[in-house]
Amino acid sequence: MSNHIYRRHDLLRVEPEAWREMLLATGSLDRLGGEAQRLVEGWAERGLPVIVRRGAAGDDDSAIAVGLPLPPRLGKLRLGLFIPPAHVTARVAALSVAEAARSAPAHLRPQVEAAAGIGRRFGLQPAVFGALLWQHLTGLVYLQPDSDIDLIWPVPRRESLDELLDDLAELDEAGPNRLDGEIILSTGEGANWRELRGALACPSSTVLVKSMHGAELRCARHLFT
Incomplete structure (x- = not known):
């Protein structure tokens, strides 16, 4: 390989x-x-x-x-x-949000299930990483009461992105835990969804984009062009 x-x-x-x-x-x-x-x-x-x-x-x-x-x-x-x-x-195989919801602690399950619902609504297949992923895979305790819920959202097109980011912000605000993670472009590069949402609201604003080769600031509005 x-x-x-x-x-x-x-x-x-x-x-x-x-x-x-x-x-x-x-x-x-x-x-x-x-x-x-x-x-x-x-x-x-x-x-x-x-x-x-x-x-x-x-x-x-x-x-x-x-x-x-x-x-x-x-x-x-x-x-x-x-x-x-x-x-x-x-x-x-990546751990889907829908699968993670079935093994999530009771207090997190409604929030994770809601994230899975957002994925279905936009025809996306978000995956889990971070503490929830490792707890699911190992059976060991990785989640703390204030652990973030870390999700990856593969979004190949600009269409409906603003609506998706607004839904994530609403779910993040509703809690109980902080919703974190990345929007993944078709190239495999990723940007934090919260930072991307803020950058898209301001013309010419930049966002940190991560790849296998490093990280760089790029104009948010040009990521899908």
Whole structure:
């Protein structure tokens, strides 16, 4: 596999046989101890994925930059790793908002279900990342009472974007938790939905756009042209 086929937020499964060797080679276990170390050592063996992230300047382009977050009770540490493409065994399907709603804690379920309803209304398939994703995948406690609900909204066209952003703002305001996340363009680049909404309200305003190669400020009104 070539790493250029992956996008930010993609979930990848790694060969268990190569996992511990890779951790030792990178020194990723050096700052861990006890339960946290055992969790990370057994991560691939349990079939748990890692998440693709953007690399930094000077990183090895032949490897895939990925992340692995630990639950808050183990320090909420985010491990940054590099996976040789040959050690990737599968791409894991994104967690849909509708599926996440079924496993969300009771106090968050109405808000997540409402987000799924927004997706249906606009013919979109939003996905979940952040604490809700990792709690769903691992069965461990990642969500805190004030955790954000992090969602990815693939929006290939400008049509109805303003209405979608207004609906997200209304759902965010209604709570109980903060609604965060990104609008994902057809190129795979992403912009925070709240920042994009504010920028679109002001002619010539810029918004931070993230890609696998970095981040840059771009004119919000030109993102879909």
